Amino acid sequence: MSGKLIDGIAIGKEIREEIKARVSDLKAGGCTPGLAVILVGDNQASRTYVTNKEKSSKEVGMKSELIELPVSVSEEELLGHVTRLNNDQSIHGILVQLPLPTHINENHVISAIDPSKDVDGFHPVNVGKMIIGQKTFLSCTPYGIIKLLERTNTEISGKHAVIVGRSNIVGKPMGQLLLQRDATVTYCHSKTKDLAEFTKQADILIVAIGKTKFVSEEHIKKGAVVIDVGMNRDENGKLCGDVDFDKAREKASAITPVPGGVGPMTITMLLKNTLHSAEEAFKKETCTKQ
Numbered sequence: 001m002s003g004k005l006i007d008g009i010a011i012g013k014e015i016r017e018e019i020k021a022r023v024s025d026l027k028a029g030g031c032t033p034g035l036a037v038i039l040v041g042d043n044q045a046s047r048t049y050v051t052n053k054e055k056s057s058k059e060v061g062m063k064s065e066l067i068e069l070p071v072s073v074s075e076e077e078l079l080g081h082v083t084r085l086n087n088d089q090s091i092h093g094i095l096v097q098l099p100l101p102t103h104i105n106e107n108h109v110i111s112a113i114d115p116s117k118d119v120d121g122f123h124p125v126n127v128g129k130m131i132i133g134q135k136t137f138l139s140c141t142p143y144g145i146i147k148l149l150e151r152t153n154t155e156i157s158g159k160h161a162v163i164v165g166r167s168n169i170v171g172k173p174m175g176q177l178l179l180q181r182d183a184t185v186t187y188c189h190s191k192t193k194d195l196a197e198f199t200k201q202a203d204i205l206i207v208a209i210g211k212t213k214f215v216s217e218e219h220i221k222k223g224a225v226v227i228d229v230g231m232n233r234d235e236n237g238k239l240c241g242d243v244d245f246d247k248a249r250e251k252a253s254a255i256t257p258v259p260g261g262v263g264p265m266t267i268t269m270l271l272k273n274t275l276h277s278a279e280e281a282f283k284k285e286t287c288t289k290q
């Protein structure tokens with residue numbers, strides 16, 4: 001057996017076409033959705049993601065503002081930029097690219113973003129709303145994975161979802177979103193004993209640990225849907241996931257590749273959240289005329 005490929009590029013493109021149409025409606029009403037991205041330092045990987053985000057936002061007709069700050073920037077100065085963007089009516093989404101240099105407290109920065117512009121869904125208020133099922137910005141990667149499952153008609157209700165990884169931005173919110181959709185959820189992490197015993201029970205296996213080809217056929221139940229959130233570089237500098245794709249595909253019924261799986265969906269959901277924020281501003285008549 002060879003599992004079906006879950007094509008994040010194609011599904012992302014479909015959703016971005018829908019976003020583009022709605023952006024065009026908003027612009028016809030005089031409101032241009034605006035996304036601001038703050039990039040601190042010059043980490044090459046971060047720069048690549050940020051460039052992709054800018055390109056994609058322009059493609060759907062949004063305004064994109066990149067604020068580049070030196071690695072030596074103080075927390076106070078960074079917070080000053082956040083405050084300025086909070087008060088800028090032409091900006092509907094603010095993203096501070098993580099990780100930040102160690103002399104800056106990430107929690108301070110995330111908490112300073114106006115929750116109504118927190119298109120990453122990282123602000124404690126939005127995380128809280130997400131957990132209790134209130135409408136809010138959902139963290140882009142887990143949200144994108146839900147869309148991948150929905151658009152491939154993967155049943156979630158009653159299924160056993162096993163999440164490997166418990167980060168605040170992927171693993172934890174992922175489990176909550178699946179729980180809301182009536183999955184039975186198991187979290188595994190670096191201290192889990194006998195990982196394969198758990199992952200082999202998964203109908204839906206989500207892997208977000210950041211270790212190249214860590215998960216392989218011995219971890220996977222026949223017919224499982226496998227979602228690879230990993231973004232690693234192998235010894236040749238080639239982008240690869242946390243899952244040994246070729247071996248895992250033999251057992252999976254469907255699987256995401258890296259690249260071309262979860263990554264393009266993350267960016268798409270960021271645009272969707274930004275659109276949403278602009279639509280709310282438009283309704284409240286606080287979206288400035290461009």
Ligand SMILES: Nc1nc(=O)c2c([nH]1)NC[C@@H]1CN(c3ccc(C(=O)N[C@@H](CCC(=O)O)C(=O)O)cc3)C=[N+]21
Binds near residue numbers: 098
């Ligand atoms: N505040 C914040 N929000 C984020 O959403 C955020 C962040 N910080 N820090 C870094 C991570 C990483 N991330 C990715 C987004 C898209 C791709 C993506 O599009 N990947 C392509 C390949 C890109 C390539 O070729 O290098 C793919 O998988 O097909 C990857 C990674 C968002 N992040």
